[in-house]
Amino acid sequence: MDISPTQTGSAPRNAGDARDAPAIPEGHPVGGARETCLLRGLRDLFAARGADGLRAASLALDACVAEHGGPASLPPNASAQHGPAPEHACPPGADPWSEAEYAFNRLFVGPMAVPAPPYASAWLETEPRLMGESTMDVRALYHALGYAVPGEGTTPDDHLSFELDAALALLALRGADHPAAAPAEGGDEPGLAVEDAWRWLVAEHMGAWVPRFVQRALAEPGVPPAIARALALLLCWQEDAAAACARHAAHATDAPATHSRRS
Amino acid sequence: MSNRTGTTGKTGPNGPGGIPSRGAPSCSMSRRSFLKGLIASGALATLPCGLLLPRNASAAPFSKSDFQIFRNACPRNCYDTCSMVTYVRDGVVKFVEGAPESTFTAGGLCVKGYSYPRRVYSPDRIKYPMVQDGRGSGNWRRVSWDEAMERIARKLLEIKEKDGNLLGLALTKYSGNFGITNYGVEGMMSSLGYTTRLVGTPCWPAGIDAQNYDLGDMWCNDPEDMEKSRYIIIWGANPAWCSVHSMKYVYAARDRGAKIVVIDPVLTQTAAKGDVAWQPETGSDGALALGMARHVLDLGLVDRDFVANNAVGFEEFAAYLRGNVTVEWAAEKSGIPADDIRHVAEEFATAKPATIWIGYGMQRHVNGGASVRAIDALVAMTGNVGKVGGGARYGHLQTWGFNYHAMIQKAPAGSTGFTGKSGPKGEFDVTAGSAAPAAYTDRALNINKTAQELLDAQNPPVRVLWSSCKNPFAQDFDRNKMLRAFEKLEMVVSVEQFFTETVRHSDIVLPVTTLFEEWTVNASYWHYWVSLNEQAIAPLHEAKSNIEIAALLSRHMNRLSPGSCTYPQDIDTKEWMEKEFNKGVYDLLGISHWQDLRKGPAKAKLASSASWSDRTFKTPSGKYEFRSDLCASHGHKASSPTWTGWRSSRRNPSST
Numbered sequence: 001m002d003i004s005p006t007q008t009g010s011a012p013r014n015a016g017d018a019r020d021a022p023a024i025p026e027g028h029p030v031g032g033a034r035e036t037c038l039l040r041g042l043r044d045l046f047a048a049r050g051a052d053g054l055r056a057a058s059l060a061l062d063a064c065v066a067e068h069g070g071p072a073s074l075p076p077n078a079s080a081q082h083g084p085a086p087e088h089a090c091p092p093g094a095d096p097w098s099e100a101e102y103a104f105n106r107l108f109v110g111p112m113a114v115p116a117p118p119y120a121s122a123w124l125e126t127e128p129r130l131m132g133e134s135t136m137d138v139r140a141l142y143h144a145l146g147y148a149v150p151g152e153g154t155t156p157d158d159h160l161s162f163e164l165d166a167a168l169a170l171l172a173l174r175g176a177d178h179p180a181a182a183p184a185e186g187g188d189e190p191g192l193a194v195e196d197a198w199r200w201l202v203a204e205h206m207g208a209w210v211p212r213f214v215q216r217a218l219a220e221p222g223v224p225p226a227i228a229r230a231l232a233l234l235l236c237w238q239e240d241a242a243a244a245c246a247r248h249a250a251h252a253t254d255a256p257a258t259h260s261r262r263s
Numbered sequence: 264m265s266n267r268t269g270t271t272g273k274t275g276p277n278g279p280g281g282i283p284s285r286g287a288p289s290c291s292m293s294r295r296s297f298l299k300g301l302i303a304s305g306a307l308a309t310l311p312c313g314l315l316l317p318r319n320a321s322a323a324p325f326s327k328s329d330f331q332i333f334r335n336a337c338p339r340n341c342y343d344t345c346s347m348v349t350y351v352r353d354g355v356v357k358f359v360e361g362a363p364e365s366t367f368t369a370g371g372l373c374v375k376g377y378s379y380p381r382r383v384y385s386p387d388r389i390k391y392p393m394v395q396d397g398r399g400s401g402n403w404r405r406v407s408w409d410e411a412m413e414r415i416a417r418k419l420l421e422i423k424e425k426d427g428n429l430l431g432l433a434l435t436k437y438s439g440n441f442g443i444t445n446y447g448v449e450g451m452m453s454s455l456g457y458t459t460r461l462v463g464t465p466c467w468p469a470g471i472d473a474q475n476y477d478l479g480d481m482w483c484n485d486p487e488d489m490e491k492s493r494y495i496i497i498w499g500a501n502p503a504w505c506s507v508h509s510m511k512y513v514y515a516a517r518d519r520g521a522k523i524v525v526i527d528p529v530l531t532q533t534a535a536k537g538d539v540a541w542q543p544e545t546g547s548d549g550a551l552a553l554g555m556a557r558h559v560l561d562l563g564l565v566d567r568d569f570v571a572n573n574a575v576g577f578e579e580f581a582a583y584l585r586g587n588v589t590v591e592w593a594a595e596k597s598g599i600p601a602d603d604i605r606h607v608a609e610e611f612a613t614a615k616p617a618t619i620w621i622g623y624g625m626q627r628h629v630n631g632g633a634s635v636r637a638i639d640a641l642v643a644m645t646g647n648v649g650k651v652g653g654g655a656r657y658g659h660l661q662t663w664g665f666n667y668h669a670m671i672q673k674a675p676a677g678s679t680g681f682t683g684k685s686g687p688k689g690e691f692d693v694t695a696g697s698a699a700p701a702a703y704t705d706r707a708l709n710i711n712k713t714a715q716e717l718l719d720a721q722n723p724p725v726r727v728l729w730s731s732c733k734n735p736f737a738q739d740f741d742r743n744k745m746l747r748a749f750e751k752l753e754m755v756v757s758v759e760q761f762f763t764e765t766v767r768h769s770d771i772v773l774p775v776t777t778l779f780e781e782w783t784v785n786a787s788y789w790h791y792w793v794s795l796n797e798q799a800i801a802p803l804h805e806a807k808s809n810i811e812i813a814a815l816l817s818r819h820m821n822r823l824s825p826g827s828c829t830y831p832q833d834i835d836t837k838e839w840m841e842k843e844f845n846k847g848v849y850d851l852l853g854i855s856h857w858q859d860l861r862k863g864p865a866k867a868k869l870a871s872s873a874s875w876s877d878r879t880f881k882t883p884s885g886k887y888e889f890r891s892d893l894c895a896s897h898g899h900k901a902s903s904p905t906w907t908g909w910r911s912s913r914r915n916p917s918s919t
């Protein structure tokens with residue numbers, strides 16, 4: 001599930017498809033590569049249509065964690081190597097990834113009412129309702145990047161996978177001297193827009209729903225380890241990114257107000 | 264994303280660059296500036312406010328021009344069938360309201376109507392075609408539409424091969440969406456061949472039969488003329504909840520001096536608002552009506568002109584009353600004190616005009632049809648049939664004269680089917696009397712015995728059940744038997760918006776559109792307005808309309824076995840909506856084209872707000888029939904309304 005370039009309006013401005021990108025700019029902090037593969041794995045996992053997609057995304061996350069290390073707070077057994085489903089939940093002979101698919105659908109897809117809908121607006125509107133104002137907020141962000149979800153108006157823009165896709169795009173923009181990161185008219189300093197967009201998306205917007213989403217999903221019985229691990233990775237990433245965002249802002253601002261805010 | 268090797272570190276997470284100097288690091292304050300920066304053109308200058316946010320567009324005064332406005336109609340099988348106006352912005356339904364043009368809807372909806380946006384955008388909607396591995400297991404997989412339809416098509420071809428016909432395929436469908444094009448589901452079945460149908464109506468059949476015997480048709484007065492009634496009995500209906508728009512006419516009548524009597528075993532909200540509330544024994548309504556009729560007879564308050572000139576069989580009815588009915592007997596059966604019965608009967612017979620609203624609840628009993636006949640008789644003998652503000656109001660289908668284009672489809676050449684006696688017919692059966700009797704027909708099973716009929720059907724058994732606009736587990740009788748009946752089925756396909764009990768027991772679920780996502784047209788069985796239903800938004804997720812699903816099935820059937828399905832393979836819901844209109848509908852509504860309905864709903868042009876105002880009835884005699892030979896010929900006990908007592912097990916719940 002990726003955001004596709006809009007046909008109208010501003011060109012994608014090279015903010016290309018996150019799947020094939022990004023060649024990490026030379027000298028970019030290692031955290032960038034880790035964050036990229038992590039976001040890509042999470043995006044693909046939550047966009048999975050079935051067992052194969054879940055398996056591929058889980059293996060990609062495995063590889064990412066093996067190469068770059070997981071967040072410190074990750075539960076010790078939260079790895080796909082421990083199997084996609086708890087043993088007791090997996091009847092003998094059953095394909096464990098099929099069992100993971102069923103569990104994934106019970107949590108996030110349906111057809112029954114799902115405990116943890118993977119849409120921002122399900123958590124951010126005054127009542128659970130897709131296509132709300134928060135959906136329009138991320139739509140505006142995608143449009144500003146020159147992108148749109150496929151089937152805009154049909155597919156809610158704020159599905160977790162699209163938001164992770166947009167985070168990947170912004171991550172790449174942050175690591176590059178990209179025209180989109182150029183100063184806004186009025187002479188602000190370069191990079192302002194991208195940094196602000198990143199901070200808004202990962203800290204403010206996703207920060208307002210992803211932790212609740214993860215906790216709600218993990219509260220369900222029988223979440224297969226592969227999915228529990230992905231949820232934990234998602235939460236750790238979001239929290240780390242938001243914390244970095246706050247540190248970043250605090251560092252840049254010597255206003256005393258900032259310090260009191262952090263305390 | 265960018266391959267540029269930009270200035271490293273400059274914009275990294277901890278890098279120093281590009282940080283605004285305007286103070287607090289609140290992300291919420293930065294949001295507009297990133298949009299401005301990214302769009303980087305035509306943006307308004309941001310004023311140097313440190314605390315105030317730029318004014319949000321949504322805080323601007325309401326302006327209709329901010330919205331696209333569409334016409335819709337509530338398809339919920341509610342008396343009111345509200346004409347709606349839908350406000351869309353950014354391709355999203357923002358809110359809905361009642362159409363002001365309809366004097367019935369009068370600009371308002373009920374809370375279910377107002378909360379429609381919540382339904383369309385519910386995170387719990389069924390979003391994708393899905394397959395359940397093991398019915399009832401809760402193990403669901405997403406599949407593409409093509410995978411789902413291919414699976415169904417292969418199964419249908421398999422059973423056709425095995426049985427030599429498609430009678431192993433059964434359809435259960437009722438009132439989940441009364442938009443006319445949704446009869447395309449029946450059309451889909453016909454286009455496959457002769458199939459099995461669960462037919463009849465779980466809702467109101469006894470009352471329809473009763474009114475057909477008495478009057479020749481079910482045809483109620485315009486509810487808007489209830490305000491002219493001098494006396495209103497609401498019998499087994501709860502409009503304060505179930506027909507909120509009708510209540511304004513009830514109140515208007517009361518403001519003009521009418522008395523409101525509400526008869527219901529439950530103290531409903533309507534009963535609480537009435538002047539008199541009776542709570543009779545369940546199922547005693549017929550006895551109560553006969554007791555009132557006997558008192559009217561005793562007082563000499565019968566409309567002699569009507570019963571002599573416009574009716575047949577009154578003297579037999581009167582003799583039955585004298586011989587078998589007393590007010591005391593009615594009081595004993597119903598639990599309503601005899602004096603109260605006498606009092607209300609006398610008031611009803613002397614107030615002109617007086618009306619009875621016959622609800623659907625009271626006819627869902629043994630004696631149900633006879634009870635409606637008894638109430639009809641009470642209204643008729645007091646001279647209230649054919650009168651503005653009078654009438655025995657049950658329902659009507661006067662405004663349903665559409666083409667049923669979506670429904671009427673041909674069986675593929677060479678199809679074989681059922682050759683036995685035809686079964687019950689639905690109330691919307693439009694094929695009656697058309698063409699010569701076919702060599703084969705569909706196999707009709709009684710919808711009111713769905714579980715038993717599915718268990719009993721043989722040669723072939725029902726192998727595949729298609730459920731649309733329907734939830735048999737909630738709507739049909741005997742859940743435990745239904746579970747057993749479903750065990751016999753080889754495949755269950757549910758077409759749904761939400762996860763019902765029937766979906767839980769299905770193999771395949773297909774997501775279907777809501778009213779905002781397709782074109783259709785809606786009529787009411789109560790008021791006389793007809794509403795266009797425009798597509799206001801693109802279907803959410805992967806939902807398709809019933810007729811689009813049929814077209815897709817046809818594509819797969821024909822790909823696997825050319826000629827196996829006659830349904831068009833490409834359809835447009837708007838074109839199909841247009842095909843439902845004809846000159847008769849236009850003339851009745853006083854419009855020249857369906858496009859006129861974009862300006863608002865239209866009301867049938869009626870000679871009078873009263874049904875039967877010319878006292879020409881559609882019965883065999885052309886008169887009101889207190890005695891109906893047709894009723895007797897259909898095997899019912901008596902040709903005039905009687906009350907035969909409860910089912911024997913009623914007082915003994917332990918027996919079966």
Ligand code: SF4
Nearest residue numbers: 337341344345373376
């Ligand atoms: S009153 Fe009936 S028709 Fe009107 S909005 Fe409510 S449910 Fe729909």
